[in-house]
Amino acid sequence: MSINNSMSTVITTDVQPLADVMLEPLVRATLLEDLGRAGDLTSNLIIPAEDRADLHLVAREPGVLAGLDLARLAFRLMDDGIVFQPLLRDGARLKPGDVIAAVQGPARAILSAERTALNFLGHLSGVASATARIADVIRPYGTRVTCTRKTLPGLRMVQKYAVRVGGGSNHRYGLDDAILIKDNHIAVAGSVKAAVERARQGAGHMVAIELEVDTLDQLQEGLDAGATVILLDNMAPDMLREAVNIVDGRAVTEASGRVTLESAAAIAQAGVDYIAVGAITHSVAVLDIGLDVAIGEGGV
Template sequence: MSIKPAVAATPDPLAGNRQVPGLPSILLEPTVRAALLEDLGHAGDLTTDAIVPSHAQSQTRLVARQDGVLAGLDLARLAFQLIDPSMRFEAHLRDGARLSQGSAIATVRGSARAMLTAERTALNFLCHLSGVATATASIADSIRDYRARVTCTRKTLPGLRALQKYAVRVGGGSNHRFGLDDAVLIKDNHVAMAGSVREAVARARAGIGHMVKIELEVDTLAQLDEALALGVDVVLLDNMSIDDLRTAVGMAQGRAILEASGRVTPETAPSVAATGVDLIAIGWITHSARTLDIGLDA
């Protein structure tokens, strides 16, 4: 069996600035279905079923009401089509597109009842994930002149981690570990319970496979020196000053990936990136991102 090399695709006019593969529907559907069931409760949509005739058809558009970055379009589509598989969802943009106020995102056609029943669930996903992508882009844009990348954390909303981390990638960021099971991150409490940094690292190495990386959190340059001597893969520089971050980069000289964290904003990110760190970890881009205002307009 021979496999032909991939041929570069013609640029897609619908594609956004950030080309990120979408998540498979089989991963999205359980979350969207659960959200719809939560909304429908035990009796369905009492308001819509009482007011809108069952035969009524409608056409509406998803429209951006403010500037931002689009994410979550597949979840919106699923919300409408799980209520009524015959609903037609025509996307005019792709996740990653830069939105302006008034941008037409998609047109929805079909049962008026289904449209109104699914509207809030579709918008909840679309507005939230677009908000995460927009927050991430605000950092990524501010540090585009530097080598550092913005990365998310495990500070995600319960049940939405895979979706939020997808939105971070759409916004131009990178993902930290997805859970407790795909990397080791030794923090201060682990060190306290092990008795020392050396012992914590030794126990971690003895308990993991050869494919798993070890990251160690430090908050002083002395701790960084110990981390480098122990040969950990990544060092998390927690709440260090700009001067200390710059010194840390000089000390490491590429021996470990350096990740800075601690109350970073779009305004302060460039000065952090300018120190030469590899990554900037930010929790608020997932746990506290503002929703992006998107509406379903007739």
């Protein structure tokens, strides 16, 4: 099969793909959710068992590709006789009409796995695309975009992977791999100093301690208590700049609070190390990717 994608428009990433053993339970559960108790009634009744199909995954709008391995697994788990031939890699900058992969094999099985494959591919490419848009805007200032724990239930691992594919960084994966002291923790503990000191006493030396602050007084108190990362919440660019000057390299700085593509550059110009954006995982639009009959080929 010969397919001519314009490789000059493709940028690939060196992000390490997730192992199949990590992805299979998620893909299998999603297929089972779709197949229900009786399987794909439409395909099984309409498509003869011996029919084969030759189809292409095709980008219908610009964006960044992510989730190719989940799409591959969706077809393989449905029928290991399906041949999935990727023509691009996760991280490719897509343009409309780019052929992402060729899918050949038993027609029934391909059509039964289609929606699961496209759901993963479209959603994760949407995450990567939203991340890349912000990463591209703030890159000149040496600032990086990072995700949050505002992820869709059950999809955190793959959403965070898509953030990396889009050029972003990952924040903590869960409550157990770093300490983030927020306003409610401070309120219950009684003060910033008390909260940070208790965290330092109990945490191992490998565990980062991040403190969320919304005033410069809290910032100074947290630095004095030994916080290693400072989350500057809902601060205007001028205040962020002052906060960065106060930190003066003694801690990693991270800005957050309803960050948009339009506001990201001004925040980055203030000199923060990271910008946390929940919307790149919890509110992204799906990237439009379709499964089409291969032009000039036989199929269903």
